[in-house]
Amino acid sequence: MEKVAEILAEASAEAVEPRFRALAAGEVMEKAPGDVVTVADREAEAIISRRLRELLPVPVVGEEAVAADPALARALHNERACWLVDPVDGTANFIAGRPDFAVMASLVRDGEAVAAWIWQPMRRTAYAAELGAGTWRNGRPLTRQPAGPDPARWRGSAKSYLRLGRFPGLADEPTAFGELTTGRRSAGMEYPQIVDDELDFLVYWRTLPWDHAPGSLLVREAGGVSARLDGSPYRADPPGGEDGLLVACDPQTWERARAILLGLEG
Incomplete structure (x- = not known):
């Protein structure tokens, strides 16, 4: 567990942090329409992937590698074990000079994350989780x-586009919830807000595995829930699978938040 945390922090120090608010012309590219990447993403992923394979020689499913060759994501279903890597989660924030970005990895066995790591470079904060063993922040x-039972006291986060018909419980103002933000544009910043008691629930639609496998394990091992809207636990599936995900700090909050979001409460 400690070795992977070191790999993420060292890759960040080498390839990511020196370019924060210092990206040169030509170091930001478009990998798909409306989807940007930087040299920091690519260099950090190469460093992390090489070192993870040295640690455990199984396939690496990296966000940038999959962007170049989508077939690589099949390893999540076809291999007994693989690494998942998101070298800069929150690339848009990184490009804009905002500190809300993270470096993430997880180890997946038979489609289930069994270990996860999130490094927040600008906060110098490391999160880790191991299936059946717990969640830690900076080793603690x-x-x-x-x-608690009152939704009017809950703090949540849901992207603004989710108010446009997918969730009836988000359509009206005010909502049933005490506080509802539109998020920090980085799953690696948002999931830790659940375990740090800053948020009580998160709502997502698009659920790419490198974004959600680390945080989902982090939350579950701290006592929370990360599940599809039908109640099935989140799994690290390749892109293009089922959409929609509700994350909550405890099972009762998950059930009640789901009912409110889907308009099932009168």
Whole structure:
């Protein structure tokens, strides 16, 4: 667990942090329409991928490698084990000079994340989780307390586009929830807000595996829930699979938030 955390921090120090607010002309590219990448993403992923394979020689499913060759994501279903890597989660923030970005990795076995790491370089904060063993922040164990029964006191996050018909419970103002933000444009910043008792629930639609496998394990091992809207636990599936994900700090909050979001409460 400690070795992977070191790999992420060292790759960040070498390839990412020196370019924060210092990207040169030509170091930001478009990998798909409306989807940008930087040399920092690519260099960090290359460093992390090489070192993870030295640690455990299984396939690496990296966000930037999959952008170049989508077939690589099949390893999540076809291989017994593989690494997942997101070298700069929150690239748009990184490009804009905002500190809300993270470096993430997870180890997946038979489609389930069994270990996860999130490094937040600008906060110098490391999160880790291991299936059946718990969640840690900077080496100290974390357990999240329940949110309580009153939704009017809950703090949540949902992207603004999710208010446009997918979730009836988000359509009206005010919502049933006490506080609802539009997020920080980085799953690696948002999931830790659950375990740090800054948010009580998160709502996502698009669920790329490198974005959501690390945080989902982090939350579950701290006592929370990360599940599809039908109640099935989140799994690290290749892109193009099922959409929609609700994350909450405890099972009761997950059930009640789902009912409100889907308009099932009168």
